[in-house]
Each structure stands twice: as C-alpha cells, then as structure tokens.
Amino acid sequence: MIRFVTGNEGKVREAREYLPAEVEQVDYDYAEVQSDDLETIVRRGAREAYEELGADGGVLVDDTGLFVEALSGFPGPYSAYVDDTLGIERVWELVENEENRKAAFRTVMAYYDGEDVATFEGAVRGRIVAPRGDGGFGYDPIFEYDGETFAEMSTDEKNAISHRGRALEKFADWLAERE
Numbered sequence: 001m002i003r004f005v006t007g008n009e010g011k012v013r014e015a016r017e018y019l020p021a022e023v024e025q026v027d028y029d030y031a032e033v034q035s036d037d038l039e040t041i042v043r044r045g046a047r048e049a050y051e052e053l054g055a056d057g058g059v060l061v062d063d064t065g066l067f068v069e070a071l072s073g074f075p076g077p078y079s080a081y082v083d084d085t086l087g088i089e090r091v092w093e094l095v096e097n098e099e100n101r102k103a104a105f106r107t108v109m110a111y112y113d114g115e116d117v118a119t120f121e122g123a124v125r126g127r128i129v130a131p132r133g134d135g136g137f138g139y140d141p142i143f144e145y146d147g148e149t150f151a152e153m154s155t156d157e158k159n160a161i162s163h164r165g166r167a168l169e170k171f172a173d174w175l176a177e178r179e
C-alpha cells in the first residue's frame with residue numbers, strides 16, 4: 001500500500017492507473033516550501049508527511065509545474081497558485097500573442113518510507129493552445145502534445161507520454177527492483 005499525499009484527485013487517478021501497488025489518497029497538506037526547485041519541495045514534503053502520518057508504509061508526494069518558455073518558465077513551481085488565481089484561460093491569454101508557445105511540464109515525485117528519500121522526475125515538451133477537451137485536470141486543456149491536448153486524451157494515453165507517466169514509470173521500476 002502506497003500513501004499518496006495530495007489533495008489532487010487527478011494525480012491519484014493517474015497513479016492508480018499506472019502502479020501495480022494499491023494507492024491510498026491521503027489529503028494531508030504538507031508545507032510546500034517557497035522554492036524554484038520542485039525537488040526541494042517534494043523531498044521536504046515527503047519527510048514531513050511521513051513524520052506527521054506515522055510509519056505505516058511509505059508516502060509518495062508529487063509536485064508539478066508548467067514552464068512556459070515565452071514567460072521565462074512562469075508559472076513553474078507556482079502553477080497551483082496561478083491556476084487558482086488567474087486560471088488557465090488567463091494563462092492562455094498571456095501566451096496567445098507570443099510567437100514562441102513552447103512549454104514543458106515537469107513532475108518530481110518523492111517516496112519516503114523512513115529510510116532514504118528517493119526522487120523520480122519526468123518531463124514532457126509541448127505547446128500552449130486555446131483550451132480544448134474535457135478530460136484531465138489543471139492545465140490539461142491548454143497543453144498540446146502531438147496535435148492533441150492532454151484533456152483530449154484518456155488517462156492511459158496521457159500516462160504513456162506525460163511528465164507524471166514518466167516519473168511513475170521510474171518509480172514503478174524502482175519499487176520492482178527493491179522487492
């Protein structure tokens with residue numbers, strides 16, 4: 001059993017689809033330290049969550065950012081705040097008149113079970129487009145990869161190419177090797 005510490009059900013859905021182990025969602029709000037480095041955020045988050053929730057199996061945390069080239073990497077680690085305040089329509093409007101609409105998603109996951117903290121990273125490059133599709137969550141409707149937005153893909157299709165899918169793949173390999 002893996003305790004996935006997140007308030008985001010979309011992340012949990014993708015992890016459940018991917019991982020062979022059972023995944024329990026724990027909605028504990030660990031402190032996301034102010035940092036422009038996702039790895040720093042998840043390393044601390046995993047330790048804090050483990051200490052708070054107790055030594056009842058490992059905990060997994062995921063911090064994700066959307067990095068838009070024309071905006072010098074914004075919103076990056078502040079993606080959740082910008083989603084809540086500006087919303088994805090406004091992010092699209094910020095990029096709409098730019099020639100360069102390239103962007104990347106980056107996820108870093110950290111797993112901690114009382115021994116060492118292990119981290120797994122995944123990234124995908126795509127471009128920002130006007131919102132399309134009703135699947136997915138967060139910025140999925142404005143992120144296009146190979147002609148389709150993430151919101152137009154099934155969970156399986158997104159996992160096969162996404163930032164989170166790549167991080168989950170590394171995590172799954174690591175778990176399998178440890179057994």
Ligand SMILES: O=c1[nH]c(=O)c2ncn([C@@H]3O[C@H](COP(=O)(O)OP(=O)(O)OP(=O)(O)O)[C@@H](O)[C@H]3O)c2[nH]1
Nearest residue numbers: 006007008062063064065079080083137138139140
């Ligand atoms: O289009 C997207 N495709 C994704 O695959 C994806 N993963 C996360 N996000 C969004 O980017 C921000 C990350 O912030 P975030 O990592 O702090 O997540 P969160 O605050 O939602 O949950 P958590 O911190 O409790 O785990 C939040 O606005 C998420 O909705 C995504 N958007």
Ligand SMILES: [Mg+2]
Nearest residue numbers: 007032063080
């Ligand atoms: Mg968050």
